[in-house]
Amino acid sequence: QSNQFCDASLPSSKLLIKGGTVVNAHHQQIADVYIEDGIIVAVNPTIPVGDEVTVIDATGKFVMPGGIDPHTHLDFEFMETATIDDFFSGQAAALAGGTTMHIDFVIPLKGSLTAGFEAYEKKASKSCMDYGFHMAITKWDETVSREMEIMVKEKGINSFKFFMAYKGALMINDELLLEGFKKCKSLGALAMVHAENGDAVYEGQKKMIELGITGPEGHALSRPAVLEGEATARAIRLADFVNTPLYVVHVMSIDAMEEIANARKSGQRVIGEPVASGLALDESWLWHPDFETAAKYVMSPPIRKQGHDKALQAALSKGVLQLVGTDHCAFNSTQKALGIDDFRKIPNGVNGIEERMHMVWDIMVESGQMTVTDYVRVTSTECARIFNIYPRKGAILPGSDADIIILNPNSSFEITAKSHHSKLDTNVYEGRKGKGKIEVTIAGGKIVWENNELKVAPGTGRYIKMPPFSYLFDGIDKKDAFYLNSLQAPVKRAKSST
Ligand SMILES: NC(=O)NCCC(=O)O
Numbered sequence: 015q016s017n018q019f020c021d022a023s024l025p026s027s028k029l030l031i032k033g034g035t036v037v038n039a040h041h042q043q044i045a046d047v048y049i050e051d052g053i054i055v056a057v058n059p060t061i062p063v064g065d066e067v068t069v070i071d072a073t074g075k076f077v078m079p080g081g082i083d084p085h086t087h088l089d090f091e092f093m094e095t096a097t098i099d100d101f102f103s104g105q106a107a108a109l110a111g112g113t114t115m116h117i118d119f120v121i122p123l124k125g126s127l128t129a130g131f132e133a134y135e136k137k138a139s140k141s142c143m144d145y146g147f148h149m150a151i152t153k154w155d156e157t158v159s160r161e162m163e164i165m166v167k168e169k170g171i172n173s174f175k176f177f178m179a180y181k182g183a184l185m186i187n188d189e190l191l192l193e194g195f196k197k198c199k200s201l202g203a204l205a206m207v208h209a210e211n212g213d214a215v216y217e218g219q220k221k222m223i224e225l226g227i228t229g230p231e232g233h234a235l236s237r238p239a240v241l242e243g244e245a246t247a248r249a250i251r252l253a254d255f256v257n258t259p260l261y262v263v264h265v266m267s268i269d270a271m272e273e274i275a276n277a278r279k280s281g282q283r284v285i286g287e288p289v290a291s292g293l294a295l296d297e298s299w300l301w302h303p304d305f306e307t308a309a310k311y312v313m314s315p316p317i318r319k320q321g322h323d324k325a326l327q328a329a330l331s332k333g334v335l336q337l338v339g340t341d342h343c344a345f346n347s348t349q350k351a352l353g354i355d356d357f358r359k360i361p362n363g364v365n366g367i368e369e370r371m372h373m374v375w376d377i378m379v380e381s382g383q384m385t386v387t388d389y390v391r392v393t394s395t396e397c398a399r400i401f402n403i404y405p406r407k408g409a410i411l412p413g414s415d416a417d418i419i420i421l422n423p424n425s426s427f428e429i430t431a432k433s434h435h436s437k438l439d440t441n442v443y444e445g446r447k448g449k450g451k452i453e454v455t456i457a458g459g460k461i462v463w464e465n466n467e468l469k470v471a472p473g474t475g476r477y478i479k480m481p482p483f484s485y486l487f488d489g490i491d492k493k494d495a496f497y498l499n500s501l502q503a504p505v506k507r508a509k510s511s512t
């Protein structure tokens with residue numbers, strides 16, 4: 015691999031990005047951007063500066079907020095192994111691809127949220143870019159309920175994920191889902207779901223093995239889209255019953271997407287997150303005769319048949335789905351080979367943290383399905399809004415963090431494991447080429463990616479606390495009050511004489 019990591023000991027500098035098209039989610043203009051000490055100070059048509067300021071010429075290029083990836087798994091212990099990318103290698107890869115912040119999932123340790131949080135604090139101490147945490151809830155009792163409160167009020171976590179799949183490991187049942195949703199609502203924290211019917215998946219897996227289907231194709235066959243649709247519908251209805259906002263992670267199928275579309279049409283606050291792999295790939299790879307090639311595409315919910323990808327793209331362009339993640343969860347060929355004789359043992363997960371910004375540009379903007387302002391919205395701004403860190407993140411505005419990318423629409427990108435920055439020995443986007451290259455990444459006011467060279471150092475990334483009660487909670491209490499007022503007084507019945 016040709017990874018080149020240089021020392022990032024440059025002094026905090028003054029920067030001017032000159033003459034580019036500055037794009038925010040709702041506006042674009044040709045302007046200069048002036049940065050001091052990691053913060054955007056001014057965005058104006060012309061900003062005169064002195065010799066001490068480093069000037070980057072962005073004429074003819076797009077100057078946009080750095081990407082925020084809402085869904086990653088770095089240093090994640092899962093399926094008898096651990097992801098190959100840790101908080102340094104995964105983040106270095108992210109920066110090389112124009113992502114300047116990500117939100118990772120803390121997994122409780124033996125059910126303890128506090129112990130899980132402390133373990134992830136340690137894992138993330140080698141960070142080279144800003145990050146936040148969601149937290150998974152894997153069991154329910156009074157301690158977990160109390161710890162959720164601590165996570166929100168003291169630790170900067172404002173979202174909790176419930177796995178409706180992975181039976182015998184992370185999966186929870188409907189009773190826990192309801193308890194969890196109620197607690198999330200009371201704390202102003204966003205409930206997130208991995209939506210697949212885990213019991214039915216377990217049945218499907220047994221059936222495939224009985225039929226002698228042990229290869230990676232068995233993964234897709236054992237957990238069809240209908241099981242994703244069922245769980246998505248169930249989670250949506252339970253969230254409606256509790257009256258709390260819901261975030262559906264890695265929406266991979268038309269079935270799930272349509273449930274989200276219908277709920278949103280009726281006014282429910284449901285957020286749908288497609289991931290780069292679901293937008294760009296189809297399941298045919300899982301039938302590849304070479305196990306190593308096929309196994310690298312194993313993730314859950316599975317990458318679907320051709321047609322689901324296009325439908326998810328259309329839903330993203332229409333606003334039915336709101337933001338794009340990656341679910342970056344990287345296992346190398348040796349790790350994937352744990353399932354050589356049984357697809358159930360192939361560690362689930364694909365790469366994407368480095369590729370997302372280029373892939374979304376290529377699939378959505380170059381194809382004409384999405385405007386450049388919408389690109390900013392789905393790769394950065396909407397994530398910042400949902401997780402309540404806007405406009406510190408997700409915007410090029412005075413006072414915002416100087417997390418910025420410069421994309422040259424006339425230059426091209428090419429993806430290959432030979433030159434990517436993840437520790438992975440494969441890449442699910444191997445050989446993909448397209449127009450629109452991220453030439454510069456600025457994170458916290460420092461140029462960390464320029465001339466195809468990374469300048470990053472472990473320990474320079476910051477933990478970003480995310481406060482509760484995002485815009486998704488506005489008016490939730492009013493809807494509760496309206497519901498209570500609409501209830502009729504209890505019916506008074508005479509006592510029976512017998
Ligand atoms: N998605 C996947 O296959 N691996 C990561 C864990 C998860 O998000 O479900």
Ligand SMILES: [Zn+2]
Pocket residue numbers: 208263264314315
């Ligand atoms: Zn998941």
Ligand SMILES: [Zn+2]
Pocket residue numbers: 085086087341343
């Ligand atoms: Zn995930």
